[in-house]
Amino acid sequence: MSSMPTQSTYITSHKNYSNEKSKVMPQVVINTRPVERAAPLTQHLQAAGLTVVEMPMLTLRPRPTTDLDIALMHQWLAGEYKALVIVSPTAAASGLVAWQSLEHEKRKYKTKDGNDKYAQSLLEGLSLPSPLIAVGEATAAEFSQVRIDTTSYQILQPETANNEGMLAMPEIDSLQAGDKLLIWRGLGGRRLLVDTLQTRGVHIDSIAWYERTMPIDALTQYQQWQQAFLTHSTASDIALLKQPKPIVVISSAAAFEHWSNIVNDSQSTTVDEEQDSDAVADIEQRLSLTLKDFTYVVLGERLANMVAAQQLNYWRVEDLSPDTILSAIHSKI
Structure with missing residues (x-):
């Protein structure tokens, strides 16, 4: 200081x-x-x-969604990651749109012969494939706008809304070599969380939904x-x-x-x-x-x-x- x-x-x-x-x-x-x-x-x-x-x-400017981004989303929905970390409200909003779109396609395909079943599946809400960690209250609030089934996993927040706070969470602290973590973020930003976990041998994938430019x-x-x-x-x-x-x-x-x-x-x-x-x-x-x-x-x-x-x-x-x-x-x- x-x-x-x-x-x-x-x-x-x-x-x-x-x-x-x-x-x-x-x-x-x-x-x-x-x-x-x-x-x-x-x-x-x-x-x-x-x-x-x-x-x-x-200025936060959206980035085009790539094929790799969609592939990572599919892997997350398939349960391949120990957790999803979301570092900002903008990342949450952008990722949520992509998540809803993929879920919409999946459910429509599965219930294409039964419209009633499709409508019922929408009412059940989005299903979390892993714990979801939102860096702060504003980030977590983005998910209150949609129905999310938290029966299996919860939307969590660190006690302190920063990288250090997330590293102290049991869900992050327990990660070890070979585990996989997905991060929704903006291009650039702090690397403490990523660098610390990579040192442990944790595999980190990330999707940069937006970039920061000067107004x-x-x-x-x-x-x-x-x-x-x-x-x-x-x-x-x-x-x-x-x-x-x-x-x-x-x-x-x-x-x-x-x-x-x-x-x-x-x-x-x-x-x-x-x-x-x-x-x-x-x-x-x-x-x-x-x-x-x-x-x-x-x-x-x-x-x-x-x-x-x-x-x-x-x-x-x-x-x-x-x-x-x-x-x-x-x-x-």
Whole structure:
């Protein structure tokens, strides 16, 4: 865990500054979660009195389903895996669509001569061929929208909604050499679960239902926010403005890479514009923020190490629940 981050102070010169009172701005939190996952955190932080800016650093884009993906699904339905691990709500939703489609085809084929039997089979729900492990509540909730027969196996969740929490589950901890595990996921992401199990000799198959890309308007959105933030921070009617560093919530290596690129690109653009300008602008018009002008809330050891390597201030959390993130922020404000 890093030490308490220092606060940046932006000072605007003013001829009557000694007669003005200090004004403390509210804490700004930048939520970089994908659009589909941002709302619960934003609402929770806003309810706690924080100013939240939604600035997605990831767009979740569906990937085409391949023949190999379908083959792995057939193997899972045939009971060849000790468990199915699902690492996100998006993976759950995408995999569920494929599962329903395959089950629909199978049942229709088996009951093609008896429509009543086919209708009855649909009412019985989807049958789990192995334990299903959902990383968190939002992921598990995707399966509440359909009827699933849990007579033989249950939908399980770890106590802590992350890779470490899943590794501690008996269903995962008991896996040994030769056992097979299937994972529904997005392209990329943390590898702690996979790497740990492969070291034990467990065979891992995975289906990447989606990929993470940078939103096309991310740079423009950041630059617009930065301009408004700096303009507000250096407003001439404020003599002394004590401005805490904006806090950026980062949940993945891909999101941090995109954020870093955007901040650095925006800084380079500002420098180029200054050099091309004939007139020297006021200081507030020339300023641009750097990565060190922010404080970070990051998920897990891998991401914490990435942020620490750039000598940035951060708070590490072990899960992305709104309560956990708010507690981390309040522990340092």
